[in-house]
Amino acid sequence: MxxxxxxxxxxxxxxxxxxxxxxxxxxxxxxxxxxxxxxxxxxxxxxxxxxxxxxxxxxxxxxxxxxxxxxxxxxxxxxxxxxxxxxxxxxxAPSCWYGVLDQVMSEGEQYGRSDVGKGTKIQVEFVSANPTGPLHIGHGRGAVVGDAVAAVLQAAGYDVQREYYVNDAGNQVKTLGLSILMRLRELQGESIEFPEDGYQAEYVKELAAKLQSEKGELKELEEDEAIEACARFGVEKVLEWIGRDLKAFGIEFDNWYSEKSLYDRNMVDNELAKLKEKGLSFEQDEALWLRTTEYGDDKDRVLIKSDGSYTYFASDVAYHMEKFERGFDRVIDVWGADHHGYIPRMKAMLAGLGHPPEDLEVLLIQMVNLLRDGQPFTMGKRSGNFITLREVIDEVGSDAARFFFLIRRCDSQLDFDLELAKQQNSDNPVYYVQYAHARVCSINRNAAEAGIALPKQGEADLSKLELPEEMALAQKLARFQEMIVGAAQNYEPHRVVFYLQELAAQFHSYYNRQKVLVEDAAVTQARLYLVNSVRIVLANALHLLGVSAPEQM
Missing domain, CATH: 3.30.1360.70 (Arginyl tRNA synthetase N-terminal domain)
Known part of the structure; x- marks a missing residue:
């Protein structure tokens, strides 16, 4: 409009x-x-x-x-x-808003979509949790934010790829292997001294038991070989857990990218050589450094240490260089808030390579405080000192978890009350929105029982919609596409949640004040046309969030 x-x-x-x-x-x-x-x-x-x-x-x-x-x-x-x-x-003029209802009914599931992005290629990399343990609720929030950002970008006409970066190289994987090996030996009756920095949680014992049943005792292997075998096994099984949990959460990736593959294909050395050719790196104190201070960072950063080992920054640099070489115009990373200090050095690296720093956008995910009836709550001990995403999904369901994770800006701390998420009343925001959709479906069933056919596109006399709240609903529907574009361009999927809450509130208010099925057949047809337009937009918005639009509740 x-x-x-x-x-x-x-x-x-x-x-x-x-x-x-x-x-x-x-x-x-x-x-x-x-x-x-x-x-x-x-x-x-x-x-x-x-x-x-x-x-x-x-x-x-x-x-x-x-x-x-x-x-x-x-x-x-x-x-x-x-x-x-x-x-x-x-x-x-009222006719303008009537035209919006015709557009909603005509476009159906496609209403709200646009070509604003003009096919710009964007990669959204999110979750990317170390494959050393189950996903926790912080990962869950990052997962939903990344998935919803990708969804609104696609709805706005961008060409989007979802990617999970598997950190399957480095000390954390070796530590997992050693932890599993120690638990394996413990199962075999040996007296062990468990490493202080090892993974202490119960799932490590589960992995050790599973390894023993599938691979045996590994006694024929040297220590380093046994640790490597345990690490490979652990990473494989943990990735299976992660994949299952994400699937239960309605999240699928277009690509799983292995950090180890960067080294296996010599990509790290190749990309670092390109930096050296451009004069962006230098050697000092027997180490290799990146000149990030020339592009706004507070100090230069080490790529290769004096002992010849690679820093995490080295593989991250190579990975991000390769992202743009794959043809992405823009890259979005979803990171935990504790990684905020990493952003300037990554943007400095891009600037040195001639990329506008804004081609990399980093969304920081703040902590989730899990509550029960307003009080801090801790769940099971299987995962040690953190609460798994799977525990939350099993208790409140995927719909409620996804909606609650998106109800605030991702860089704001979030209080997630489990009991509120399970309530079936208007106090629960996801129930309140889904119930608006289910209410329209109920109206449709009542109409069918009364022998009233639902009007098709262009069939209703919309001039019968004379009430201010009817016009307000049409106006709200008209702003749906603009809201999606704003959410996409600002990487703010919480805007969709706010829109849904406002639209549901307007609809519930209208429903409580006015009957849809009335004696005047023309008015009934116009109101059915209106509320079904609302139903379509509610469903479209919910699906952007990965939340279902139930027909009965």
Missing amino acids: KEQLREAIKVALQQCYNNGRLGSGQIPDEIQLEVPKNPDHGDFASNLAMTMAKAERKAPRQIAEALVEVLQKNPLCERVEIAGPGFINFRL
Whole structure:
């Protein structure tokens, strides 16, 4: 609707230039339109007259008067008024909003989608938890944020790939192997001294028992070989757990990328050689450093230590260089908030390679505080000192968990109350939204029992929608696509949650005040058309979040 109004304003501007009321002849590249906080001020407001004052050498109010004179004749506008020093307020004709309902019914599941992204290739890398233990609730929040960001980007016309980076190289994997080996020997009756930095949780004992049943005792192997065998086995089994938990959470990746494969293919050395060729790295104190200070970092960073071992930064640099070599225009990483210090050095590396630093966007995920009835809560001990994602899914379900993880900005701390997430009443935000969808389905069933056919696209007389709340619902539906574009361009899927809560609240209020199935057949058809448009948009928005839209509750 905004675009239609913008086009009408451009036509009005050209007419003002043609008739001499305005003289610059310049059509602005951008025409700002905002939804007034006070609905009495109209459907949209623009400060265009004030932004044009310098070019026109006229007072804003004079410019506004010239535009309003033309726009008042446009069938799109029911009323156009000047406010204050030159704001222009627009009240659109009801027929405009009726057209929105026709568009919703016509496009169905595709309503809200756009081609704003024009196929720009974006990779979203998220979760990427070390394969050394089950996913915890922090990983769960990052998983949903990454998945929902990818979904809104796709809905806005971007070409998106979801990727999981498997950290299957480095000391943490060796530590897992040693931990499993020690538990294996313990199972065999040996007296062991468990490493202080080992993985203490119960799942390590499970892995050791499973290894013994599948591979035997590994007594024929040397110590280093046994640790390597245990590490390979542990990583394989943990990745199976992670894959199952993510699938239960409705999350699938297009690609699982192994850190180890970077070394196996000599990619780390190859990419570091490119940095050296460009003069971006240097040797000092027998170590190899990256010149990140030249691009905004607070100090240069080590790539290869003096003992010849690679830092984690080295493989991260190689991995991110290779991402862009794969043809991605933009890369989005979803990291835990404790990695915030890593961002400047990664952006510095990209800047050195000639990439705009903004081509890498890092979303930081803040902590989740798990509560039960408002009190801090700790679940089982299987995973040591953290709460697994699977425990949360099993208790409250995937829908509630996903919705709750997205209910706040990802960089804000989140309180997740398990008991609230299970309640079947309006206090539970996901239930409140899903129930709005189920209510429309119930209305449809009642209509069918009464022998009332649901109107198809273009069949209802929408002029029968005369109530302010009916117009408000249509206006809310009209803003769905713009909301998706904003969520995509700002990487903020919580906007979809806010929109759903507002739309559900408007619908429930309407439902509680007005009957849909009334004696007047024409009114019934118009209201069925309206509420089913709401149902379609509710379902489309829920599906963007990976949450179901139930027909009965």
